[in-house]
Amino acid sequence: SQTIHQWPATLVQPVGSPLSLECTVEGTSNPNLYWYRQAAGRGLQLLFYSVGIGQISSEVPQNLSASRPQDRQFILSSKKLLLSDSGFYLCAWSVRPGVTEAFFGQGTRLTVV
Amino acid sequence: AQSVTQLDSHVSVSEGTPVLLRCNYSSSYSPSLFWYVQHPNKGLQLLLKYTSAATLVKGINGFEAEFKKSETSFHLTKPSAHMSDAAEYFCVVSDRNDMRFGAGTRLTVKP
Numbered sequence: 316s317q318t319i320h321q322w323p324a325t326l327v328q329p330v331g332s333p334l335s336l337e338c339t340v341e342g343t344s345n346p347n348l349y350w351y352r353q354a355a356g357r358g359l360q361l362l363f364y365s366v367g368i369g370q371i372s373s374e375v376p377q378n379l380s381a382s383r384p385q386d387r388q389f390i391l392s393s394k395k396l397l398l399s400d401s402g403f404y405l406c407a408w409s410v411r412p413g414v415t416e417a418f419f420g421q422g423t424r425l426t427v428v
Numbered sequence: 429a430q431s432v433t434q435l436d437s438h439v440s441v442s443e444g445t446p447v448l449l450r451c452n453y454s455s456s457y458s459p460s461l462f463w464y465v466q467h468p469n470k471g472l473q474l475l476l477k478y479t480s481a482a483t484l485v486k487g488i489n490g491f492e493a494e495f496k497k498s499e500t501s502f503h504l505t506k507p508s509a510h511m512s513d514a515a516e517y518f519c520v521v522s523d524r525n526d527m528r529f530g531a532g533t534r535l536t537v538k539p
Contacts, residue, residue: 358531414479419472
């Protein structure tokens with residue numbers, strides 16, 4: 316069966332520090348991968364999606380970047396965190412975009428102080 | 429480009445009464461549509477999905493949704509609300525490569 320792992324679950328980082336959140340998927344090949352952010356009281360905002368290794372699409376200009384060094388690994392990064400980067404970050408994958416549903420990780424609660 | 433609009437940010441119902449959560453979408457292609465639920469401090473759970481088969485879709489926990497292409501809507505309904513239904517609900521549209529979430533509707537169920 317397929318599983319998705321996202322870590323860490325919670326993170327408190329000072330302003331200006333770097334960020335690296337990792338997501339890995341098991342049990343499937345060539346998935347579509349997604350990073351979403353959920354700010355308090357708001358819906359999920361699509362940040363990045365990837366259809367394959369090294370292929371990243373960015374949805375909004377921001378202080379974050381994403382990389383996909385391996386087929387089932389998706390990394391969200393920042394060189395210098397801002398207070399506005401605080402939020403709940405969710406990684407997700409789907410097999411057949413536009414047809415099948417997405418499966419979500421448990422999320423990372425990031426607080427920038 | 430595709431987008432989804434959830435028409436109500438907050439819906440409050442009494443236990444045992446019907447639930448209606450409204451969703452409208454726009455898409456350049458023939459999209460798939462989903463409803464997810466998020467209980468407090470928990471991950472996202474799929475309630476139901478529409479992928480170009482039957483327009484009336486039944487999901488878990490007694491929820492169902494009807495795809496209406498002419499109205500570009502995919503409203504979520506349940507005949508009788510239960511206290512455990514209190515949560516945040518998200519309508520999602522997906523075509524080609526990305527998935528777009530609505531802003532969410534918070535459902536409150538009063539005893």
